[in-house]
Amino acid sequence: MKVLILFAHPAFERSRVHSRLINAAKQQPGVTLRDLYEVYPDFDVHPDTEQQILQKHDVIIFQHPLYWYSGPALLKQWMDLVLEHGWAYGKEGVALKGKYMLQVISTGGNEHAYSPEGHHGHPVKQFMLPFEQSAKLCNMEYLSPFVVHGTNQLTELQLDEYAERYATLLQTLQADRLDLQKARQISELNNLIALPPIISK
Amino acid sequence: MTNESFFYQALVYLATMVVFVPLAKKLNLGSVLGYLLGGIIIGPALLGLIGHGGEDLMHFAEFGVVMMLFLIGLELEPSLLWKLRAPILGLGGLQVAVTSAAVTGIAMLAGLPWNEALVIGMILSLSSTAIVLQMLGEKGLMGSAAGQSSFSVLLFQDIAVIPMLAIFPLLAPAGAVISGQEESASLIAGQPAWVRTLIVLGAVTSLVIGGRYVVKPILHIVARTGLRELFTASALLLVVAIAVLMTLVGLSPALGAFLGGVVLANSEYRHELESDIEPFKGLLLGLFFIGVGATIDFQLIVEHPLLVTGLVLGIMVLKFGVLLGLGKIFKLSREQNLLFAFALPQVGEFAFVLFSFAGGAALLEKETVNAMMAVVAITMALTPLLMLLFEKVIQPRFGCAAGQGGREPDQIDEHERNPVIIAGFDHFGTIVGRFLRASGVKATVLDLDSDRVDLLRKMGLKVYYGDASRADLLKSAGAAQARIIVIAMATPEKNREVVAAVKKHYPHLQMLVRATDNNDAFELMNDGVLRIYRETVDTSLRLASDVLELLGRRAYQSQRAARMFRRFDERSLKGLSAYRDDKQYVNVVRERIEELQKMIQADAYTNMMLRDAGWDRDNAEERN
Structure with a gap:
C-alpha cells in the first residue's frame, strides 16, 4: 500500500520525538512525507493539491503532537478545507473510500495519565473520536493511533526504540501485512508492533 | 522684440535643448555638457544662429540660478542649515580668502596694479553654483561628503558676492564714474553704512517673517481655488518678488531666494512649490548653460591661444590646489577630497556680473574684461569634462563605482565569516x-x-x-x-x-x-x-x-x-x-x-x- 504522512508540528525544530520519527520515516523508501507547516506557513491550504495527493495513496497518517486533546491548528485547517463535501463525504463523496487513516501522536503525559485513573481520565484513542468519526464519514477505515507517551522523560534509547517501531509499522503497512482485526481493537498501535530483535532485549 | 523673432529664438533654443541634451545623456556626458555643446554649436563661432545674444541670454537665464537656490532652500530645513554652519563659514570662507589672496598676488606679480589684481582675485575665487549643483545633483552626489562641502562653499560664495559688490566702488580709481547696474538699481546706494545695514537686516527679517506669516496663508487661499496654474503663478511670483526685494536692498537675489526656500522648507506647500518651480528652473538653467557655451569667444582663443590656455590652466590648477589643501584640513577622505577639488575649480556665473560691473566701474580695462569673460566661460565648459575625467580615470583607482561618492572599501575582518x-x-x-x-x-x-x-x-x-x-x-x-x-x-x-x-x-x-x-x-x-x-x-x-x-x-x-x-x-x-x-x-x-x-x-x-x-x-x- 502507498503510505502518506501528513505531518503537522508548529515547532518541529524543538521536538526530540518527532525529529526521530520523521528521520525514520524518511528512510523508508516509497513513503510520502508532507510537512504541512512547511508547505502552508500561511495556513492557505490548497484543496486541489491536497486532494490529488490523497488520491494517490492508500494509507493516510496524521503525525502530530497532542494539543488540547487534538491536533495542531493547521491540521484542523487542512481537514476543514480538503475534506470537502461531494468529494470526501456526502452522496457523491467517495474519493477516499476504502483508504486507511491512522494517527501518530506524541503526548507529554505517560500511559497512566491517559487511563481512567489518570490525570486525563481517558485513553488517547477516546479523545481521538472526532478523527475516528471523520474517517468513517469519509468511508475510510480508522486504525488505532500510534502513541509516543511521556515525551519529556524518554531516554535516548527509548526514543530510538519508538523510531524503530515506527519504521516497522510503516513497512508493515506498505507490505499490507498489518493485522487489521487487532489494529482496530488494541487501544494503541505501538503495542502491536514487535521490535526487531536487537533492540527488544 | 517682435513675435517672429521671439518664436525664432524659442525655436532655436528649445531645439538645441531637445537635440543636444539627450545626445549628451546617451553618451553619459551629463546634461550640463549637452547644453554647453549646444551653445557652442549654435553660437557665433560655428552656426551663428544666435549671434551675440549669448550674454543677454545669460543675464536673463541667470534667474534660473535664483530658482535653483530657492529649490535648494526648500530641501534644506533650518536645522540642517545650522548644522552646516561650520563648513559654510570655515571651508567656504577660507576657500574665498585663500583663492582671492593667491590670485591677487600672482596678478600683482604679473604687473597689474593692486586694486585691479584684488578685483580679479575676488572674482576668480567664485565657483559656478549652477554647473556644480546641477552636475552633482544629476550624479546623485549631493549627499556625499564632497557634495556637502561643495554646497557649503558655493553658498558662502553666493553670500560673498554682496560685500564684493560693495567693495568694488571703493577700489575704483578716484573720479571714475560708477555705472554698475546692481548698485544703481539699489534703493540704498546713497545711504550711510548704518542705514544700509539696518535696511538689509530689515529685508532679511521681513523675508523670514513674511515667508512664515504672509506667504503661507496666501498659498493656502490660492491652493483652495483649486486652479493649478494659479498656484504656479504664485510660486513664480514668490521667487520673483524675493529677487526684486533683494535687488532693491542690494542683496543677492540668489541668497534671498535661498533664504525664502529655507523658510518654506517646513511648510505643507513645499512639494507643490518644488514641482511648480522645477521645470522653470530647469529651462532657465539650460538656457544659461547654452548662453555660456555661446559666449565662448573663439576669436580670442585663436588670436591668443597661449594666453587663454595659460590663464584657464593657471586658474583651474590654482583653485584645484587650494580646494585640495582645504579639503585635507577639513578631513575629507582622499577620494572625496579629489571629487571636491574636481567639482569646484571653475569660475562661476557671478563672474560675468562682477566683471561687467568692474568694467563699468572703470576698475578693469575693456580688453581685460573680455578676455577674462572668455576664460571664465571656458573654465565652466571644462568642468563637466573634468568630472568625466574624475569618474572614468581617478575614481576607478579608488575602486568606487561612478555615481557613488566614497572612499576606499573598508577592511572586512577576516574572522568574520557570516552565512x-x-x-x-x-x-x-x-x-x-x-x-x-x-x-x-x-x-x-x-x-x-x-x-x-x-x-x-x-x-x-x-x-x-x-x-x-x-x-x-x-x-x-x-x-x-x-x-x-x-x-x-x-x-x-x-x-x-x-x-x-x-x-x-x-x-x-x-x-x-x-x-x-x-x-x-x-x-x-x-x-x-x-x-x-x-x-x-x-x-x-x-x-x-x-x-x-x-x-x-x-x-x-x-x-x-x-x-x-x-x-x-x-x-x-x-x-x-x-x-x-x-x-x-x-x-x-x-x-x-x-x-x-x-x-x-x-x-x-x-x-x-x-x-x-x-x-x-x-x-x-x-x-x-
Missing part, C-alpha cells in the same frame, strides 16, 4: 538586516553610501563600505564561505551588476534580489535569478487588504485574498517573462487581464485560488 551577505543597506536592506539580526542570523553588510555607513557604524552596526559588484570585495566579505547573498542595491542597474559578479565568481551563492517593478523583474529573470522580490508588491497588497477591511470585509478573508492575489500575480509574472517583445508583451498582458476577468466572472478564480467550500459546513450538512 549571509547583504549588498545594499538603504531602507530596503535595513529591514532585511534588522529582521535577520533579530532572528539571530549574522550577516555581512556592504553599502555604497559612505555617510550611511558611518552613521550605522556609530549606531553599533557592523556595516562595511564597498561596492558589492567587485569580485575582490565579495571575496573579502566572505562570499566563498557564505551561502546566501541578498542583493538590495538602490538601483536596478547596480543590482544587475552584483548579480553578474556573483554568477561569475560565486555561483554557489543563492541570490535573493530586490526588483523595482515587473520590467526589472523580467530583466532579472533573464539573468537567471530565481528569487526576485518586487519591492512594492507586498506593501501595496497589505494596503489593499486594509482597504477591504475598512470597507467592512472580515480581516482574515481580506488578508487571505491578498495572499492569493500575490500568488496569482507571481505566477502570471513568470508566464509573462517569456514575452520580451514589447508589442507581444502588451498583447499577452491584455489577454491575461481578460482571462482574469473571465475567471472572476466564472468563479473559476475563486475556485482555483480561494477555494474554501469546506468552511460552509452548515450547507454541507443540509445537503446530506
Whole structure:
C-alpha cells in the first residue's frame, strides 16, 4: 500500500520525538512525507493539491503532537478545507473510500495519565473520536493511533526504540501485512508492533 | 522684440535643448555638457544662429540660478542649515580668502596694479553654483561628503558676492564714474553704512517673517481655488518678488531666494512649490548653460591661444590646489577630497556680473574684461569634462563605482565569516538586516553610501563600505564561505551588476534580489535569478487588504485574498517573462487581464485560488 504522512508540528525544530520519527520515516523508501507547516506557513491550504495527493495513496497518517486533546491548528485547517463535501463525504463523496487513516501522536503525559485513573481520565484513542468519526464519514477505515507517551522523560534509547517501531509499522503497512482485526481493537498501535530483535532485549 | 523673432529664438533654443541634451545623456556626458555643446554649436563661432545674444541670454537665464537656490532652500530645513554652519563659514570662507589672496598676488606679480589684481582675485575665487549643483545633483552626489562641502562653499560664495559688490566702488580709481547696474538699481546706494545695514537686516527679517506669516496663508487661499496654474503663478511670483526685494536692498537675489526656500522648507506647500518651480528652473538653467557655451569667444582663443590656455590652466590648477589643501584640513577622505577639488575649480556665473560691473566701474580695462569673460566661460565648459575625467580615470583607482561618492572599501575582518551577505543597506536592506539580526542570523553588510555607513557604524552596526559588484570585495566579505547573498542595491542597474559578479565568481551563492517593478523583474529573470522580490508588491497588497477591511470585509478573508492575489500575480509574472517583445508583451498582458476577468466572472478564480467550500459546513450538512 502507498503510505502518506501528513505531518503537522508548529515547532518541529524543538521536538526530540518527532525529529526521530520523521528521520525514520524518511528512510523508508516509497513513503510520502508532507510537512504541512512547511508547505502552508500561511495556513492557505490548497484543496486541489491536497486532494490529488490523497488520491494517490492508500494509507493516510496524521503525525502530530497532542494539543488540547487534538491536533495542531493547521491540521484542523487542512481537514476543514480538503475534506470537502461531494468529494470526501456526502452522496457523491467517495474519493477516499476504502483508504486507511491512522494517527501518530506524541503526548507529554505517560500511559497512566491517559487511563481512567489518570490525570486525563481517558485513553488517547477516546479523545481521538472526532478523527475516528471523520474517517468513517469519509468511508475510510480508522486504525488505532500510534502513541509516543511521556515525551519529556524518554531516554535516548527509548526514543530510538519508538523510531524503530515506527519504521516497522510503516513497512508493515506498505507490505499490507498489518493485522487489521487487532489494529482496530488494541487501544494503541505501538503495542502491536514487535521490535526487531536487537533492540527488544 | 517682435513675435517672429521671439518664436525664432524659442525655436532655436528649445531645439538645441531637445537635440543636444539627450545626445549628451546617451553618451553619459551629463546634461550640463549637452547644453554647453549646444551653445557652442549654435553660437557665433560655428552656426551663428544666435549671434551675440549669448550674454543677454545669460543675464536673463541667470534667474534660473535664483530658482535653483530657492529649490535648494526648500530641501534644506533650518536645522540642517545650522548644522552646516561650520563648513559654510570655515571651508567656504577660507576657500574665498585663500583663492582671492593667491590670485591677487600672482596678478600683482604679473604687473597689474593692486586694486585691479584684488578685483580679479575676488572674482576668480567664485565657483559656478549652477554647473556644480546641477552636475552633482544629476550624479546623485549631493549627499556625499564632497557634495556637502561643495554646497557649503558655493553658498558662502553666493553670500560673498554682496560685500564684493560693495567693495568694488571703493577700489575704483578716484573720479571714475560708477555705472554698475546692481548698485544703481539699489534703493540704498546713497545711504550711510548704518542705514544700509539696518535696511538689509530689515529685508532679511521681513523675508523670514513674511515667508512664515504672509506667504503661507496666501498659498493656502490660492491652493483652495483649486486652479493649478494659479498656484504656479504664485510660486513664480514668490521667487520673483524675493529677487526684486533683494535687488532693491542690494542683496543677492540668489541668497534671498535661498533664504525664502529655507523658510518654506517646513511648510505643507513645499512639494507643490518644488514641482511648480522645477521645470522653470530647469529651462532657465539650460538656457544659461547654452548662453555660456555661446559666449565662448573663439576669436580670442585663436588670436591668443597661449594666453587663454595659460590663464584657464593657471586658474583651474590654482583653485584645484587650494580646494585640495582645504579639503585635507577639513578631513575629507582622499577620494572625496579629489571629487571636491574636481567639482569646484571653475569660475562661476557671478563672474560675468562682477566683471561687467568692474568694467563699468572703470576698475578693469575693456580688453581685460573680455578676455577674462572668455576664460571664465571656458573654465565652466571644462568642468563637466573634468568630472568625466574624475569618474572614468581617478575614481576607478579608488575602486568606487561612478555615481557613488566614497572612499576606499573598508577592511572586512577576516574572522568574520557570516552565512549571509547583504549588498545594499538603504531602507530596503535595513529591514532585511534588522529582521535577520533579530532572528539571530549574522550577516555581512556592504553599502555604497559612505555617510550611511558611518552613521550605522556609530549606531553599533557592523556595516562595511564597498561596492558589492567587485569580485575582490565579495571575496573579502566572505562570499566563498557564505551561502546566501541578498542583493538590495538602490538601483536596478547596480543590482544587475552584483548579480553578474556573483554568477561569475560565486555561483554557489543563492541570490535573493530586490526588483523595482515587473520590467526589472523580467530583466532579472533573464539573468537567471530565481528569487526576485518586487519591492512594492507586498506593501501595496497589505494596503489593499486594509482597504477591504475598512470597507467592512472580515480581516482574515481580506488578508487571505491578498495572499492569493500575490500568488496569482507571481505566477502570471513568470508566464509573462517569456514575452520580451514589447508589442507581444502588451498583447499577452491584455489577454491575461481578460482571462482574469473571465475567471472572476466564472468563479473559476475563486475556485482555483480561494477555494474554501469546506468552511460552509452548515450547507454541507443540509445537503446530506
